[in-house]
Amino acid sequence: xxxxxxxxxxxxxxxxxxxxxxxxxxxxxxxxxxxxxxxxxxxxxxxxxxxxxxxxxxxxxxxxxxxxxxxxxxxxxxxxxxxxxxxxxxxxxxxxxxxxxxxxxxxxxxxxxxxxxxxxxxxxxxxxxxxxxxxxxxxxxxxxxxxxxxxxxxxxxxxxxxxxxxxxxxxxxxxxxxxxxxxxxxxxxxxxxxxxxxxxxxxxxxxxxxxxxxxxxxxxxxxxxxxxxxxxxxxxxxxxxxxxxxxxxxxxxxxxxxxxxxxxxxxxxxxxxxxxxxxxxxxxxxxxxxxxxxxxxxxxxxxxxxxxxxxxxxx
Amino acid sequence: xxxxxxxxxxxxxxxxxxxxxxxxxxxxxxxxxxxxxxxxxxxxxxxxxxxxxxxxxxxxxxxxxxxxxxxxxxxxxxxxxxxxxxxxxxxxxxxxxxxxxxxxxxxxxxxxxxxxxxxxxxxxxxxxxxxxxxxxxxxxxxxxxxxxxxxxxxxxxxxxxxxxxxxxxxxxxxxxxxxxxxxxxxxxxxxxxxxxxxxxxxxxxxxxxxxxxxxxxxxxxxxxxxxxxxxxxxxxxxxxxxxxxxxxxxxxxxxxxxxxxxxxxxxxxxxxxxxxxxxxxxxxxxxxxxxxxxxxxxxxxxxxxxxxxxxxxxxxxxxxxxxxxxxxxxxxxxxxxxxxx
Numbered sequence: 001x002x003x004x005x006x007x008x009x010x011x012x013x014x015x016x017x018x019x020x021x022x023x024x025x026x027x028x029x030x031x032x033x034x035x036x037x038x039x040x041x042x043x044x045x046x047x048x049x050x051x052x053x054x055x056x057x058x059x060x061x062x063x064x065x066x067x068x069x070x071x072x073x074x075x076x077x078x079x080x081x082x083x084x085x086x087x088x089x090x091x092x093x094x095x096x097x098x099x100x101x102x103x104x105x106x107x108x109x110x111x112x113x114x115x116x117x118x119x120x121x122x123x124x125x126x127x128x129x130x131x132x133x134x135x136x137x138x139x140x141x142x143x144x145x146x147x148x149x150x151x152x153x154x155x156x157x158x159x160x161x162x163x164x165x166x167x168x169x170x171x172x173x174x175x176x177x178x179x180x181x182x183x184x185x186x187x188x189x190x191x192x193x194x195x196x197x198x199x200x201x202x203x204x205x206x207x208x209x210x211x212x213x214x215x216x217x218x219x220x221x222x223x224x225x226x227x228x229x230x231x232x233x234x235x236x237x238x239x240x241x242x243x244x245x246x247x248x249x250x251x252x253x254x255x256x257x258x259x260x261x262x263x264x265x266x267x268x269x270x271x272x273x274x275x276x277x278x279x280x281x282x283x284x285x286x287x288x289x290x291x292x293x294x295x296x297x298x299x300x301x302x303x304x305x306x307x308x309x310x311x312x313x314x315x
Numbered sequence: 316x317x318x319x320x321x322x323x324x325x326x327x328x329x330x331x332x333x334x335x336x337x338x339x340x341x342x343x344x345x346x347x348x349x350x351x352x353x354x355x356x357x358x359x360x361x362x363x364x365x366x367x368x369x370x371x372x373x374x375x376x377x378x379x380x381x382x383x384x385x386x387x388x389x390x391x392x393x394x395x396x397x398x399x400x401x402x403x404x405x406x407x408x409x410x411x412x413x414x415x416x417x418x419x420x421x422x423x424x425x426x427x428x429x430x431x432x433x434x435x436x437x438x439x440x441x442x443x444x445x446x447x448x449x450x451x452x453x454x455x456x457x458x459x460x461x462x463x464x465x466x467x468x469x470x471x472x473x474x475x476x477x478x479x480x481x482x483x484x485x486x487x488x489x490x491x492x493x494x495x496x497x498x499x500x501x502x503x504x505x506x507x508x509x510x511x512x513x514x515x516x517x518x519x520x521x522x523x524x525x526x527x528x529x530x531x532x533x534x535x536x537x538x539x540x541x542x543x544x545x546x547x548x549x550x551x552x553x554x555x556x557x558x559x560x561x562x563x564x565x566x567x568x569x570x571x572x573x574x575x576x577x578x579x580x581x582x583x584x585x586x587x588x589x590x591x592x593x594x595x596x597x598x599x600x601x602x603x604x605x606x607x608x609x610x611x612x613x614x615x616x617x618x619x620x621x622x623x624x625x626x627x628x629x630x631x632x633x634x635x636x637x638x639x640x641x642x643x644x645x646x647x648x649x650x651x652x653x654x655x656x
Contacts, residue, residue, distance in 0.1 A: 090629050158627070165611065269464060285469070
């Protein structure tokens with residue numbers, strides 16, 4: 001890998017091509033750079049790994065449910081109807097009805113948007129903050145590295161779900177604060193990956209070349225070094241989305257953030273919990289299974305992405 | 316001169332101090348980030364302007380922030396985490412009376428999951444690519460995707476509602492039994508100490524389902540790490556040498572490979588403990604388990620502020636201490652440390 005960069009450093013016009021190559025596929029591969037090849041590699045990985053293909057399919061369904069959910073569901077997710085309370089799944093109500101006669105299927109589908117929104121926003125926030133902190137720490141080192149490292153160690157010293165509870169309790173019990181809390185507890189993972197990836201390339205040939213051709217430090221960092229950190233970060237994002245959904249649903253399960261009657265998976269499981277002991281399983285099981293499938297999808301996608309960008313770490 | 320082991324242990328203790336300090340700073344900032352005026356909040360709904368001013372003074376909220384922090388440190392050193400509004404007790408008393416319930420659950424769960432995960436990881440490592448390996452991988456992926464509160468409910472549905480095997484998922488002991496006299500605070504052990512096997516069995520039956528729920532959640536990281544560490548150990552040169560020297564494969568695998576593979580597994584256990592402390596909150600709510608997790612949830616619902624922050628701080632301190640302990644154990648059993656001395 002180092003020789004690869006050293007070779008490209010002697011010819012500055014190939015620098016960008018090398019960076020693009022590295023960001024698209026695994027840096028360890030020695031195959032020639034081209035996007036077509038990267039695409040072929042992705043197709044190859046997907047073909048050889050049907051589980052990853054299925055997870056991408058599930059992800060597609062989730063995105064559709066999130067975008068179109070409210071327009072395609074058969075019933076109003078908030079409309080109660082006491083005539084059909086606690087009915088088991090039937091052809092009219094695929095997932096049955098809850099204690100207020102609301103259609104569980106409609107509620108589960110509509111909830112996708114809120115759950116995905118919380119998770120994606122939180123992960124996007126921690127990605128941006130974490131990668132900035134980590135890149136600057138990895139590039140400049142020194143006191144900034146020490147201080148940000150200490151801050152990250154402190155966050156990691158808490159059991160993360162407990163810290164999220166404390167943050168939401170302190171900032172106030174709202175959906176935005178669920179997002180902030182989830183973002184804060186995920187920052188360390190991005191900061192660590194970014195710091196490591198930037199640090200090993202700080203003095204790489206292509207970075208020296210970019211500096212010599214007149215780019216200032218921030219430009220070198222942002223456009224030449226940071227793109228190399230993206231592949232491992234993508235894996236982290238996918239795995240983190242799963243955790244973020246679990247975390248947010250867990251918080252709303254204990255009564256933080258989302259309030260009833262808003263349809264959300266965690267709160268629906270919490271509301272259905274009291275009916276489990278009397279046998280009305282469908283209230284909690286369908287939102288619970290959706291939650292599980294969503295997390296599983298992101299975890300499998302993360303594993304698949306890892307195989308694509310870094311075959312060496314395959315377990 | 317100190318031995319290199321002692322030196323490493325002391326170094327590790329020293330490193331824990333800034334982390335502990337950071338944890339206290341964060342918790343302090345969280346208590347001061349309360350929306351609105353903490354004095355109004357602590358004075359209660361029936362307070363007038365005078366009593367609010369009095370509370371502000373007594374809480375030291377009119378002082379500059381660094382000075383407030385010093386007062387906070389002083390309170391902590393006396394074990395004063397404030398008063399719980401809902402129970403009227405000092406938070407520390409509440410937490411210590413409820414801690415044994417949580418620890419009993421956590422230890423039962425960790426015991427169960429290590430008993431299953433470590434043999435499974437070893438078997439998967441010995442048969443890579445075979446059925447047991449795939450089963451291990453499937454379980455690991457499922458395990459990290461399962462929301463604990465949901466697994467708990469599914470278990471309740473099957474084993475309590477459908478099969479009737481498990482006792483009703485409420486609390487640590489059925490109403491028919493009296494709690495055993497307090498010795499360790501663990502009902503199962505306390506009941507056995509006084510020879511009351513019936514109560515011990517009832518308590519064990521009660522802890523079983525929540526423990527399985529937590530164990531399913533903690534299985535994944537332990538099995539994954541055991542498998543990876545065993546594969547690495549088995550491919551090393553000392554194993555090849557041991558095999559070439561004609562040692563029995565039992566001795567090679569269980570003594571030499573496992574002995575070395577246990578080091579990363581022990582580190583993972585520390586991390587798993589952190590997950591468990593978080594997941595405890597959810598599982599305790601599902602099973603109405605009277606531990607510190609459900610205490611925190613009850614406190615959150617009624618905005619009992621001091622109780623929640625006391626819980627967060629004590630969990631973080633517990634976690635720092637557990638990690639410290641794990642690192643010290645690691646140093647003590649690591650054959651490489653001190654070998655060159």
